[in-house]
Amino acid sequence: MSDTVIRPARVALVGNPNSGxxxxxxxxxxxxxxxxxxxGVTVERxxxxxTTADGRSISVLDLPxxxxxxxRSPDEVVTRDAVLGKLAGETxxxxxxxxxxxxxxxxxxxxxxxxxxxGRPMVLALNMYDIAQRQxxxxxxxxxxxxLGCPIVTTVATRKRGIEDxxxxxxxxxxxxxxxxxxxxxxxxxxxxxxxxxxxxRILKAHVRPPERPDTLTGKIDSVLLHPVAGLAILLAVLFxxxxxxxxxxxxxxxxxxxxxxxxxxxxxxTLPPGLLTSFLxxxxxxxxxxxxxxxxxxxxxxxxxxxxxxxxxxxxxAFLMDRIMGGAGLHGRAFIPLLSxxxxxxxxxxxxxxxxxxxxxxxxxxxxxLMTCSARIPVYTLIISAFxxxxxxxxxxxxxxxVMFGLYGAxxxxxxxxxxxxxxxxxxxxxxxxxxxxxxxxxxxxxxxARSLFLRGKIFVTRAGTIIFPMMILVWFFSSFPxxxxxxxxxxxxxxxxxxxxxxxxxxxxxxxxxxxxxxxLIPGFAAREVAVAALGTVYALGAGDxxxxxxxxxxxxxxxxATGLAFLAWYVFSPQCASTFGVIKRETNSxxxxxxxxxxxxxxxxxxALIVYQIARAAGLG
Amino acid sequence: xxxxRKNQVPDRPMHDMLAEPITSPTAPIQGAAEGRLVRLSTAxxxxxxxxxxxxxxxxxxxxxxxxxxxxxxxLEFGFVEGAGIEILHEGAIRRDPIAVRLDDMRIALRRxxxxxxxxxxxxx
Numbered sequence: 001m002s003d004t005v006i007r008p009a010r011v012a013l014v015g016n017p018n019s020g021x022x023x024x025x026x027x028x029x030x031x032x033x034x035x036x037x038x039x040g041v042t043v044e045r046x047x048x049x050x051t052t053a054d055g056r057s058i059s060v061l062d063l064p065x066x067x068x069x070x071x072r073s074p075d076e077v078v079t080r081d082a083v084l085g086k087l088a089g090e091t092x093x094x095x096x097x098x099x100x101x102x103x104x105x106x107x108x109x110x111x112x113x114x115x116x117x118x119g120r121p122m123v124l125a126l127n128m129y130d131i132a133q134r135q136x137x138x139x140x141x142x143x144x145x146x147x148l149g150c151p152i153v154t155t156v157a158t159r160k161r162g163i164e165d166x167x168x169x170x171x172x173x174x175x176x177x178x179x180x181x182x183x184x185x186x187x188x189x190x191x192x193x194x195x196x197x198x199x200x201x202r203i204l205k206a207h208v209r210p211p212e213r214p215d216t217l218t219g220k221i222d223s224v225l226l227h228p229v230a231g232l233a234i235l236l237a238v239l240f241x242x243x244x245x246x247x248x249x250x251x252x253x254x255x256x257x258x259x260x261x262x263x264x265x266x267x268x269x270x271t272l273p274p275g276l277l278t279s280f281l282x283x284x285x286x287x288x289x290x291x292x293x294x295x296x297x298x299x300x301x302x303x304x305x306x307x308x309x310x311x312x313x314x315x316x317x318x319a320f321l322m323d324r325i326m327g328g329a330g331l332h333g334r335a336f337i338p339l340l341s342x343x344x345x346x347x348x349x350x351x352x353x354x355x356x357x358x359x360x361x362x363x364x365x366x367x368x369x370x371l372m373t374c375s376a377r378i379p380v381y382t383l384i385i386s387a388f389x390x391x392x393x394x395x396x397x398x399x400x401x402x403x404v405m406f407g408l409y410g411a412x413x414x415x416x417x418x419x420x421x422x423x424x425x426x427x428x429x430x431x432x433x434x435x436x437x438x439x440x441x442x443x444x445x446x447x448x449x450x451a452r453s454l455f456l457r458g459k460i461f462v463t464r465a466g467t468i469i470f471p472m473m474i475l476v477w478f479f480s481s482f483p484x485x486x487x488x489x490x491x492x493x494x495x496x497x498x499x500x501x502x503x504x505x506x507x508x509x510x511x512x513x514x515x516x517x518x519x520x521x522x523l524i525p526g527f528a529a530r531e532v533a534v535a536a537l538g539t540v541y542a543l544g545a546g547d548x549x550x551x552x553x554x555x556x557x558x559x560x561x562x563x564a565t566g567l568a569f570l571a572w573y574v575f576s577p578q579c580a581s582t583f584g585v586i587k588r589e590t591n592s593x594x595x596x597x598x599x600x601x602x603x604x605x606x607x608x609x610x611a612l613i614v615y616q617i618a619r620a621a622g623l624g
Numbered sequence: 625x626x627x628x629r630k631n632q633v634p635d636r637p638m639h640d641m642l643a644e645p646i647t648s649p650t651a652p653i654q655g656a657a658e659g660r661l662v663r664l665s666t667a668x669x670x671x672x673x674x675x676x677x678x679x680x681x682x683x684x685x686x687x688x689x690x691x692x693x694x695x696x697x698x699l700e701f702g703f704v705e706g707a708g709i710e711i712l713h714e715g716a717i718r719r720d721p722i723a724v725r726l727d728d729m730r731i732a733l734r735r736x737x738x739x740x741x742x743x744x745x746x747x748x
Contacts, residue, residue, distance in 0.1 A: 068700045106727055107702055190680070190692065193699040201706075210728075218730070219712070226723055228716035320732045324717040327734075333721075434694050434737040436701050439723060439730035 008049070008057035009174035010091060012082055014115060015099030016108050017065035018313070018440035020127040022046075023157035023449050024099055025062040028167070035456060039089045043078045043354070052171045053164070061093065067107055069114045070187050073357035083118055084183060095173045096122040097166070102132035102139065102154070103215070103441070105208060109200035112148060114188070119181030121173040122150045125166055129154040136212030144207040158446040218313075218441045225317050235321050238314075239340070242305045246344055247375075250297035257297070261290030276481075284477035291473075291529040292466060292581075295345050296458060298375055302344045303457040304450070306337060306352075311445035316437055323435060329417035330424025331368075332361040333435060339365065339416065342372035346582045348461055350589055358433040364423050366589060367599050368416040370582050371575065373409045376530035380573055381408055383534050387554035388566035404570075411574045415606065476528040476580075480536075494540055499524040513572070513611040514565040514624070527580045530573075564618035571614040577603035664709070664724070664741035672710035673745040678703055682739040694737060702726050703741050 015021045025033075029048025038045045046062040063082055064075035071077040078087065085092025098115055100108040115122060124145075126132070132139065145152045151169045155162035188196065225231050265282040272278040309315050315337060323333030331339075334356045342349030349369040356362040382405075389401050424432075479502075485493040494500055503521035510520060518540040526533030534553070541556050557566070577583070583596040590596075618624065659673060680695035689697075703709075703726065712730065713723040721734045 070696065070700070072697070104729060106729065107700075110700070188696075190678075190695050190699055193696060194704055197699070197702070197704045214728075219725075222713065222723070222730070226713040228714070232716060316732070320713075320721060320723060321715065323732075323734070324715045324720050328717075432736075434689065434697055435721060435732070435734045436697055436737065437732045438701070439732055441730075 008059045009094045009171070010059050010061065011095045011097055011170050011174070012061045012063050012093035013097050013099055014063050014079060014083060014111070015065060016067055016101065016104075016111065016438075018438065019065065019099045019101040019104075019108065020157050021065060021099045022062060022453075023446060024097075024125060024127055024155060025060060026449055026452050027155075027157045027160050027163050028060050033456075035460065038078055038087065043075050045078075050167060052167055056171065058167070058170065058174065067111060069111070069118075069185060074359075075354065076357075083115065083120070084185065093120060094177065094179070095170050096120045097170060098122055098124045098150075100124060100126055102126040102129045103135060103137060103211070105204060106200060109203060110193070110196045113196050113199060114185060116149065117185040118183045119185075120183075121176070121178055123166065123169045123173065124148060124150055124152045125162075126152060126154045127157055129162070130156045130159070131215075132211075135214055138209035140207040144203070147203050147207065158449065215441055221442055222317070222439070225314070226320060231317070231321050235318055238309070238318075242302070242340075243343070245305065246298050246301050250301050253297040254294050257294050258290065261286055261293070265290075276484075279481055280474075280477065283481070284474055287473075287532075287535075289466070289473075291532060293462070295375060296462065298344045299348055299461050300454060300458050302341060303348070304454055306341065307450050307453045307457070308445050311443065311450060313440040313442045316439050319437060320439065326417075327432075329421045330432075331364060331417075331420050332356055332358070332433070333437070335361065335365040338369060339372055342369040342374060345374050345376065346370045346372065346579070347585050348457070350582070350585050351460070353589070360428045361433055363590065363595065364420045364428075366586055366595065367423060367602075368420045370577075370579075370599065370603065371412050371416040371419065373412040373574075374530070374579075376579065377408075377573055379531040379534050381405060381570065383537075383554055384557070384566055384570050384573075387557040388561075388563050408570065408574055415575065419602065419606075473528045476525050476532075480525055492540060494521060494536070512615070513608065514562065514568045514615040514619075515572075515611075516561075516565070518560075519565075519569065523576075523578070526578050529581070530578050533578075563623040564615050567618050567623070568611040568615035572607045572611040575603050575607035575610055577601075577607065659744045659747055661742060661744050664703075664711075664722075664738035664743055665735040667711045667722070667743065667745070668719075669711050669714055669722075671743075671745055672708070673743045675703060675705055675707045675709055675741060676744045677705060677742045679740040679742070683736070691740070695740065698737070698741060701731055702729060703731075709743055 013021050013025055025046065025048060028050050030050075032050070033046060033048040036045050036047075037043065043064060048060045048062070050058050050060055052058060061082065063079040066076045066079045068076075069080045069083065071080040081087040082090055082093070083096065096115055096118070098108070098112050100112070112122075112124065126139065126141075141152050141154070151173075153162055153166040153169055155166055157163075225234060265286045268281050268286065269278055272281070306315070309318070319333035319336055322336040326333060326335060335353070337355065338349045338352040340349075341352050346369050349372065350366050353362045353365045353369070356365060385401050385404055389404050391399060391401050394400050394403060478498075480494050480497050480499045482497055485491070485496045499521050502524065503517045507515070507517040507520055518537070521540050522533050522536035525536040537557065538553050541553070541560065561569075577600040583600060586596040586599055587593060615624075661676060662671075664675075678695055678698050680691040682691065707727050709727075710725045711722055712725055715721050719735075721732050722738065723730060723732045
């Protein structure tokens with residue numbers, strides 16, 4: 001074939017979830033990977049390059065894990081269409097590599113029978129072969145290869161065993177380039193699935209001897225981790241540890257990043273003459289990029305936990321334990337992980353909803369994820385709490401300020417559950433998707449694969465958030481800087497800007513919730529990132545940069561605002577549709593403007609109502 | 625036929641006689657007289673047996689997908705006639721969802737989705 005000379009041969013990895021497919025992909029391609037999205041859908045496309053022994057390049061595509069070509073989720077649609085060569089903008093693969101967990105062959109054999117019908121050249125990689133051997137599982141490789149009509153390679157992806165062999169087999173098939181077979185695949189009906197199972201069963205019986213020493217560890221661990229009481233207690237302990245880590249481990253690095261960006265801003269402000277360009281660079285570009293990067297340490301710690309728990313096999317157990325609890329609110333057990341991520345930042349949380357098969361379940365989760373208390377709210381909460389809530393001990397042991405903080409977290413969680421409940425009840429009545437999930441055997445995570453996944457997550461966050469936040473920051477900077485202050489003006493420049501005008505113009509609408517126009521002006525830059533509102537409050541109350549310490553600002557706020565206003569501001573912040581990048585990500589993930597608009601609308605309504613109730617009650621209680 | 629022996633009491637008979645899948649609940653089954661035919665949705669941890677039939681009939685229109693689709697998904701996950709099954713765990717609230725050992729795999733599912741899976745329980 002002439003075109004194989006021009007372009008590298010294309011290989012696609014297909015297999016069940018938990019078959020070690022990603023580890024095999026890493027072993028094949030090493031660092032030569034790139035991640036993007038498939039055109040028009042928000043499914044991650046992972047592609048890498050490998051070089052054969054004689055120097056030929058082969059491109060490897062890691063397709064989402066599936067049990068069947070009969071696709072049910074957007075991920076599985078991609079796998080099916082890629083295998084069939086029907087995916088827009090993709091060439092059909094020259095060779096398929098079916099990846100199988102050698103200790104768990106039953107379901108993958110049925111998938112392989114489906115893949116055979118596609119008619120592409122195929123290699124079967126029996127991965128985790130070391131575990132199979134340890135268990136004394138005996139596989140008649142020659143017989144199985146004959147039966148399936150494709151070469152078989154045994155691999156241990158985490159130890160890079162069998163990789164050269166696999167590459168050689170793939171290369172041989174790619175060179176032969178036998179694409180004469182036409183695909184005879186079509187969606188199987190129930191009878192055909194049963195038939196395929198019988199066939200898989202027959203093949204297993206003929207060529208695989210059951211393990212002499214089967215894994216008993218998973219069963220033993222599960223009897224503790226899936227225990228109705230002990231299991232939930234352990235899950236809570238794991239979550240507690242995770243939150244501790246997210247907030248304590250990440251802190252020093254966050255401070256460092258923060259200081260570095262402040263120093264950079266200071267340097268620019270010193271070297272360049274004051275003016276529009278300098279303001280653009282320091283207030284727009286540098287503080288904008290800084291406000292995103294400062295969350296990177298937290299997100300990396302969070303993802304480290306998630307990846308470790310996922311690779312260990314625990315995440316499926318967490319989904320099992322949480323399914324009914326979340327199901328009461330109409331959420332899927334799998335929504336647990338995305339919502340958990342949203343405590344650090346809603347952006348990775350919304351991106352993580354891709355694990356949810358069903359569109360409605362996924363949309364519900366996306367809609368409520370921004371209600372979880374992300375870490376960008378913390379600086380604002382801390383500021384307002386220290387300004388308005390006295391630090392005194394209540395009920396003997398608890399600090400009132402800590403209690404209020406806890407209450408704000410609780411309000412976020414409860415409102416998320418409430419909104420999803422209402423969504424389920426009124427928007428998508430009665431449609432509860434089936435919940436079927438494999439509980440994989442526990443496995444020790446592999447350091448290299450964990451590191452690689454973590455790096456990938458960090459990279460995706462930075463690029464994704466960067467490309468969305470950056471233009472937003474520029475826009476917000478523009479609103480807060482134009483037009484500039486007139487000569488001889490006494491008030492801070494932001495008061496004369498478009499933001500200042502907007503603030504004063506819409507203030508009457510916020511009078512019932514007790515907000516003054518300065519607060520509204522500060523909320524506008526808060527759209528770029530929530531915590532920016534703290535700095536903006538400093539600006540509108542004309543504090544010099546040096547005095548903008550939280551302590552000083554808190555005193556100023558306590559002087560200018562009533563307690564009722566302070567409390568209303570807190571209530572507003574629990575729900576407020578802020579952080580433009582969240583809506584940007586919702587737009588990207590749902591491929592439509594409809595969902596960000598709905599999310600914005602309902603959050604705005606909730607924020608206003610909550611602030612109104614809190615303000616009016618507090619006023620009635622004499623705190624106005 | 626592979627039946628994972630990990631949770632198997634050694635003296636318990638294997639389901640070797642069921643190596644050929646049974647497609648009808650009325651097919652003669654050795655030892656059927658001692659067992660009970662139940663829906664998987666009503667089984668409790670410790671129950672074990674063999675899947676006799678996977679139907680497509682309960683609560684049409686209530687699964688978010690059609691009953692035929694639910695049946696196909698169950699079949700694809702290995703809930704297929706002849707498979708050995710054991711209920712391992714159940715959730716804290718309303719004993720839902722359940723975790724089962726299905727031949728040599730572990731699967732979690734909700735009881736409402738398990739109604740059409742009929743199993744013949746081994747005599748206790």
